[in-house]
Amino acid sequence: MFRGLRKGRVTTKFPRKPPESVPAWTTRPIWKGEGDASCPVNAIEDHRVSMGRCISCGYCSGAYEPDGSVDLSTANGKGRIFSRSYHVYLFDAGTCGACNLEIKALTNPVYDMSRLGIFFTSTPKHADAILVSGVMADGMREPLRHAVEALPEPRLVFAVGACAISGGILGKAISEVIDADVIVPGCPPNPFTILDALLKSRGDS
């Protein structure tokens, strides 16, 4: 405890202030204006990168450079239906583990999502939103259906990471089973992007 006091505040000032540290290659690659790049997942069209497909590999780095913005998530019209405390359930549909680690990082003292009224639940029955990460593994189809059905209405479904959104480079998207209300790009999305998506989906500006 004394060590914690000596170390001082480690918690980010985000969202009041910009993020302190953003991993470059999880943000949107922007065309430098010359040169071409081949994308292993065909995420580039007319020099624009589709973040739903981008796997953050950086193979386009000769002609593209990341913009460093964490504002990457998009929501359909169903977003912004919660305004107070917000309980979320993490569902691993078939990840490499990295998305889970980044989502779980939101509970560490640096991000501390509880200061913003966001909490994890141990069961979907108590959740307002489900964060689905990973490709749609065959063995997780039924558990995902059950988990989403167990969520009380109103509810939000997040697709977190390139695998969940588009299947990435490994498999199928979760849209095979359920449509997502909010998509959070990145491979894996960095914790600031996930936090930003949660706040936006709650209606925070």
Added chain:
Amino acid sequence: MNPGDQITGSTKIGEKQVVLRGYGNPSWSEIRDGEEKREDYMICNGKYGEISQGSDVFNLAYGPSTGGLEESVRFNIYTYGERILSIAAEPLYKDRRIVMTGTEPVTALLRVERINGAYSPFYSSLFLTALESIGDAGNDPDLGYARILMNEVARIADHLHVIGRLAEGAAQNVAYHQIFALREDLLRIVSARFGHRYFFGVNGYGGLRRKVNLEGITMDIHRISGQFREIWSKLEESRIFVDRIQTTTTVRKPWLIGPAARGAGFRTDSRISSSGLPYGDLGMQISVSESGDSLSRALVRKDEIAESASIIETVEGLIRHVPDAVDFNGRSFEGEYTTRTEAPGGDAVMRIALSGSRMEAFYLRSPSVQNLAAFCAGIGGNVLTDFTFGFESLGIHISETGGYL
């Protein structure tokens, strides 16, 4: 002979390809045939997970998706209410059946990086070491040292994660939060220097794909290591922490690998015995503890964080110029190669075979398969509250227990 010291051969048992290692129990992994994988888990479901019967015994199903588990896995826990009589693991719910055969090596590399995000530099180094051997790309020592550096940073991150989760399970919330804040600090160092928190897209054929900044990284890592030492010194003074993890999930089997083996007194580490990377030049020390319980495994990991920091200091001093990666897209490779490394969870073995410009076969014996079996073997006789300590102390990543097509 210690377990994990050598692979004694590769053989077929029925239709299954099995790699024999060490002595005694053969450990398994599958090559290409997705349909037989559940049977292969007999090491969990059979001998060590045999169903206990008796008065009031019931199956407590835990998973595949529930709070407390970071990844999807189901356990069938046979108990009469408090003591775990036996346990069977079903990790294949989230099996992605990653397709490797028929792909180009460029695609295969991207998939290899995503087998287990936490072990990404280990597996990409294994794959590229094998590919470079097949392609006669030479053996640049600076590249080898750079890969060692990335691996050891990832090892520290994984060990912090394991010990942090162990502290969380043992209700040491102050330590848990401080360790995870420290891990976040480390990942930000990685992000700033390598452009990605999990090293995706960094490793390349014959070099690194991205400009990385290694200058002064030793100072950053020693700061992390020193702060962890300080947290641990307080943690080990906590009788609650020690009492909870000492003597839980004790396992001392000859087929153990990694921190589980070293925590049970086996002086084995494939970084020294047969790694494809130049660890032999570094004079590294192997940390051993004797008891085989959750505390012993944590003690080994604690020592390895300091040892990894020391290795990083040595290799930073040795690196002169890390070569840029060579574009190998469309290049023809012919041949096969087997290589191994010591991932944070233990010995990992990869075999690849290529024909033309395509992958013909891919095989990975990942440490989590063995560690899951170790968990099943050791948890019997413990009470339900010990489940977390046993599971977390073995550092199991379910993502890498799946199969490859």
